[in-house]
Amino acid sequence: MTDSTRRAVIFSAGGVGLAAVLSACSGDDSTAASEQAPADGQAAAGGREIAKTSDIPVGGGKVFKDQDVVVTQPxxxxxxxxxxxxxxxxxxxxSVADNEIVCPCHGSRFSAKDGSVTKPPASKPLAEKKITVSGDSITLA
Structure with missing residues (x-):
């Protein structure tokens, strides 16, 4: 194989590889598999029951690490x-106690009513997440 043929093969293979990468990165209007609803019919980004109302004490709450959410009952x-x-x-x-959400790392505390800072060092409130309560079921929307 001559040098020019070898270069042509390598160049062609590189072009094919680049085309494959670019086409994989490009978007389209179809829904990706990771965005499709699970087989159980519940929404992928929410719509799942995360707790029963009886799981959340009055004046307290519960942290759901897997969903990155804390639910309170002020x-x-x-x-x-x-x-x-x-x-x-x-x-x-x-944790949540006495209507305050507590961060164990540096001692910040937040209101269980609205997520506002009640004790620094945090200076911004916790972002509110949407939930729905239906009967005794709490669902992350």
Whole structure:
């Protein structure tokens, strides 16, 4: 095989590889497999029951690390949900007690009612997440 033939083969193979990478990265309007609803019929990005109302104590809450959400019940029958990631240094919040969401990393505290900072060092509130309550079921929307 001559040098020019060898170069042509390598160049062609590189072009084919580049075309494959670019086509894999390009988008289209069809839904990707990772965005499709699971077989059980529930929405992939939410719509799953995460708790029963009886799991969330009044004045407290529960952290769901897998969903990055903390659900609180600041008053009887009122349920709220917030990001479970502290806005100070992105640590996961650890617990909810006395209507405060507590970050164990640096001691930040947030209101269980609205996610606002009640004790620094965090300076930004926790992002609110949408939930729905139907009967005794709490669903992440």
């Amino acid at each position: 008053e009887a029958g009122t349920f709220k949900a917030f990001s479970a990631t502290c806005t100070h240094k992105s640590c996961p919040v650890g």
